[in-house]
Amino acid sequence: MYSRKNQRNLTRTEKKRLVGAILELKRSGRYDDFVSMHRHYYVTDAESRPRPAHMTPSFFPWHRRYLLEFEKALQAVDPAVSIPYWDWTRDNTPAASLWAADFLGGNGRPGDRQVMTGPFAYQEGNWRISGGVTGDHFLRRNFGRPSAPVTLPGRADVDRALRDPVYDAAPWNSVSTTGFRNRMEGWDIRGTRGISNHNRVHRWIGGSMAGAASPDDPVFWLHHAYLDLLWTRWQKAHPRSRYLPGRALGAGDPQRGRVFAFDERMPPWDVAPSQLMDHTRFHRYV
Ligand code: CU
Ligand code: CU
Numbered sequence: 312m313y314s315r316k317n318q319r320n321l322t323r324t325e326k327k328r329l330v331g332a333i334l335e336l337k338r339s340g341r342y343d344d345f346v347s348m349h350r351h352y353y354v355t356d357a358e359s360r361p362r363p364a365h366m367t368p369s370f371f372p373w374h375r376r377y378l379l380e381f382e383k384a385l386q387a388v389d390p391a392v393s394i395p396y397w398d399w400t401r402d403n404t405p406a407a408s409l410w411a412a413d414f415l416g417g418n419g420r421p422g423d424r425q426v427m428t429g430p431f432a433y434q435e436g437n438w439r440i441s442g443g444v445t446g447d448h449f450l451r452r453n454f455g456r457p458s459a460p461v462t463l464p465g466r467a468d469v470d471r472a473l474r475d476p477v478y479d480a481a482p483w484n485s486v487s488t489t490g491f492r493n494r495m496e497g498w499d500i501r502g503t504r505g506i507s508n509h510n511r512v513h514r515w516i517g518g519s520m521a522g523a524a525s526p527d528d529p530v531f532w533l534h535h536a537y538l539d540l541l542w543t544r545w546q547k548a549h550p551r552s553r554y555l556p557g558r559a560l561g562a563g564d565p566q567r568g569r570v571f572a573f574d575e576r577m578p579p580w581d582v583a584p585s586q587l588m589d590h591t592r593f594h595r596y597v
Contacts (some may be wrong), residue, residue: 312594312595313382313393313395314594314595314596314597315395315396315536315540315594315596316393316395316396316597317396317398317597318395318396318397318402318409318414319401319402319407319408319409321378321395321414322361323413323545324551325397325575326413326414327413327592328367328389328391328393329385329395330393330525331388331389332385332386332388332389332392332584333385333529334430334438335388335389336385336388336467336539337367337404337437337438339438341384341559343441343450345377345380345381345384346440346441346514346524346525346526346527348377348579349364349377349524349525349526350524351420351521351525352364352365352373352459352578353365353577354436355485356441356455356485356486356569358485359569361568361569361570361571361578362569362570363571363577363578364377365486365496365497366485366497366498367483367484367490367569367571368478368479368483368554368555368556368570368571368572368575368584369561369570369584370496371437371492371538371539371542372554372577372587372588373577373585374535374539375539375542375582375587375590376538376575376577376582377535378394378532378535378536378588379486381394381532381578382394385409386468392478393594394532394533394536395533395536396456396533396536396537396540396596397409397434397530397533397534397537398465399464399512399515400464400465400466400468400469400533403463404572405418405454405455406416411429412428412429413429414429415429415430415431415529415530416428416429416430416431416432416450417429417452418452418453418454419450419451419452419453419454419517419518422519423447423449423451424451424452424453424517425447425450425451426449426450426451426452426518427448428569429468431450431528431529432450432523433448433449433450436459438526440510440524441524441527442518443455448517450519450527451517451518451519452516452518452519452520452528453518454515454516454576455515455517455518456514456515456517457531459517459551461511461513461514462506462511463515464507464512465513468507468508468509468511469495469541471494472491472494472508472541472545473491473541473544473545473548474548474551475490475494475554476491476552477488477490477491477555478491478492478552478554478555479491479555479556479571479578480552480555481494481553481564481566482565482566483556483560483566483570484566484570485497485498485499488504491545491556493527493562494507494508495508495509495538495541495542496508496509496510497509497510497511498510503535509534509538511532511533513525516528516530520534539590540596543590547589553573554573554584554585554588555573556570556572556573557572557573558572558573558574559572559575560572561578571584572584586588
């Protein structure tokens with residue numbers, strides 16, 4: 312049993328060892344395998360294929376397993392390491408220690424948005440990412456997106472999601488207007504509420520974090536560890552609530568075969584949401 316800590320409480324040594332393990336996974340090619348997996352499962356609800364990871368009820372269990380797999384890879388390099396969480400409602404400025412040169416490095420520079428500080432800066436020689444649409448191989452960030460400003464979500468946004476006692480609701484996708492899952496995942500395709508929580512954090516960081524290859528930025532893991540922690544808080548707040556849908560959707564449901572019910576197994580691990588409800592089997596949050 313190990314602990315996941317708030318990143319703001321990590322010692323200098325803990326940060327160094329985490330960064331060291333991440334860089335070793337990058338060097339061996341395993342890190343990029345994780346990025347590829349995320350790209351592969353970035354299926355939107357405009358497509359009719361099954362979507363285990365995004366715009367879907369299994370957003371939480373899929374990412375829980377994805378983080379556990381990544382953590383296992385980190386621990387194979389250094390058994391003392393775990394994924395810390397970033398509480399973006401609290402450490403919510405570019406001056407937070409998260410972005411210091413001894414940890415994740417800072418914002419991108421004006422113009423090309425290239426991250427110039429910290430261990431993941433391109434010129435350090437250890438962090439080359441695949442080009443994507445721009446063809447650039449450096450990590451990019453664009454805090455707050457000055458051209459069309461976006462703010463980080465706050466405590467009230469998180470609490471609004473946590474208060475909803477229903478896990479998810481039809482149509483089980485990005486336009487579900489109620490339910491904890493989409494309130495926290497934060498889609499607003501119809502454009503009436505504004506993107507929120509999880510999605511707004513991706514958007515606030517911008518650059519590499521804004522697309523399907525978002526794990527290219529190591530802050531991805533700390534962001535999703537916090538979402539995983541928020542899921543445990545929702546479970547605790549609503550002990551009688553259950554993951555939904557509880558069983559496979561009916562024949563007439565347009566989402567049938569596209570979303571994963573409680574006992575339906577998700578790729579690539581062939582594991583059902585029901586097997587991922589209890590994080591205390593793996594670790595605890597401190
Ligand atoms: Cu994701
Ligand atoms: Cu995400």
